[in-house]
Amino acid sequence: MGGTIFLCAYGGKKLDAYYELEKQWFTMGLVLFGVTASIYLVIKQLNRINKSDR
Template sequence: MNTDNSQPEEPENPLRKASRRTSSFVQYSAIGFQMLGTIGLGVWGGIKLDEWQENEKPIWTLVLSLFSIGASLYLFIRSLPKQS
């Protein structure tokens, strides 16, 4: 005889599991596109500034691309869920 009063656990709904997996995929895909857009915008801005100033060396492209990589990593880290 079972003296345990706990309820048996119900199996997880496959649709709920798939929905959670899809939601996670969409979230991280959005973060990837945000990073791509941030870095692309920084590089594009650097190229345009170098063309405008007629620089021999692509100084602005280098500076803005590195800055945009740092900014996209900062945004990525801030978007991660906090673990308590």
């Protein structure tokens, strides 16, 4: 989970630097995407674990 968010933040910083933006739009957007994707994957794994326990 942390790795996904870190990679999204790193990629966002690189894109912001490449396009020389005043605000860090790519960083914010990619971090939000990384958090959302990570939460989705954790919930999906928890549902799979719960189904196997029954």
